[in-house]
Amino acid sequence: MEASIFEAIRFDADGLVPIVAQDARTRDVLMVAWANREALEQTIASGVVHYYSRSRAALWKKGETSGHIQRLVELRLDCDGDTLLALVEQAEVACHTGRRSCFYRSLQDEGWVDLADPGPIAAGTPAIDVFDRLVAVIEARRSSSADKSYTKSLFDRGLEVMLEKIAEESAEVIEAFREDDRGHLEHEIADLLFHLFVAQAAREITLDDVRRELERRFGVSGHEEKAARRR
Known part of the structure; x- marks a missing residue:
C-alpha cells in the first residue's frame, strides 16, 4: 500500500482521524468514529470498514459481533485532510440503539425530537x-x-x-x-x-x-x- 495515501491524511496527536460513515445509496449519515493508520489499512485491504476504539485502545471491525458490517464503496478525504468520509453499504443498522443511523434526534421548537426510523435496507x-x-x-x-x-x-x-x-x-x-x-x-x-x-x-x-x-x-x-x- 502506497505511503502517499496516508501522507495526505492529517492524523491528530494520537495518530487518529475522524471518519463519517454515509450510506452510499440513501445518502443518510450513519455514524462518526475514529481510525488510525492500521484501521485504514485494514479497511482498504478488506473492503470492510474498520475503526479504532479510543475507550478500548484497540482496532475494531464494524459489525464484527452484530453482523452489521459496512462494506466500503468509496473513501474520501476533506479539503483540510483531517476528516474522512466513508461511503458504505450498511448491513442492517449502524447505531448500537438498533436504529439505522446514530443521528436520529432533530432539534425542533420543542427541543430534541426523535425522528422516525426508516429501518434497515435488507441485502438484495x-x-x-x-x-x-x-x-x-x-x-x-x-x-x-x-x-x-x-x-x-x-x-x-x-x-x-x-x-x-x-x-x-x-x-x-x-x-x-x-x-x-x-x-x-x-x-x-x-x-x-x-x-x-x-x-x-x-x-x-x-x-x-x-x-x-x-x-x-x-x-x-x-x-x-x-x-x-x-x-
Whole structure:
C-alpha cells in the first residue's frame, strides 16, 4: 500500500482521524468514529470498514459481533485532510440503539425530537423497492422542519437549483463512464438518480407516473415512440 495515501491524511496527536460513515445509496449519515493508520489499512485491504476504539485502545471491525458490517464503496478525504468520509453499504443498522443511523434526534421548537426510523435496507432488496423507499424519504424531508436536511434545502431553494444539480451530476456520470472505476460510476449514478427524484417530487411526478410511461413503451420501437412525440 502506497505511503502517499496516508501522507495526505492529517492524523491528530494520537495518530487518529475522524471518519463519517454515509450510506452510499440513501445518502443518510450513519455514524462518526475514529481510525488510525492500521484501521485504514485494514479497511482498504478488506473492503470492510474498520475503526479504532479510543475507550478500548484497540482496532475494531464494524459489525464484527452484530453482523452489521459496512462494506466500503468509496473513501474520501476533506479539503483540510483531517476528516474522512466513508461511503458504505450498511448491513442492517449502524447505531448500537438498533436504529439505522446514530443521528436520529432533530432539534425542533420543542427541543430534541426523535425522528422516525426508516429501518434497515435488507441485502438484495429489489431496486424498485429501494427507489420507492428513497422517494418516501425525500417526501418526508420535504415536509420536515429540520434546517440541516440537504434534501429540504433543495426544496427551499427551488427548481432551478435542482436543475443545476442534475446538470452537475449528469456531467459527473459522463466523466465516471470514461473512467475504469465501477464503484465510482455506481456512486455517481446514485447521486444523479437522487437529484432526479427530488426534482420529480417538486413537479409532483410520482414513480407510478414514470412506471406507466415505461410500461406504455413496451412493444413500441424507439423510432416509433420518438416519431409519436414529434406529432
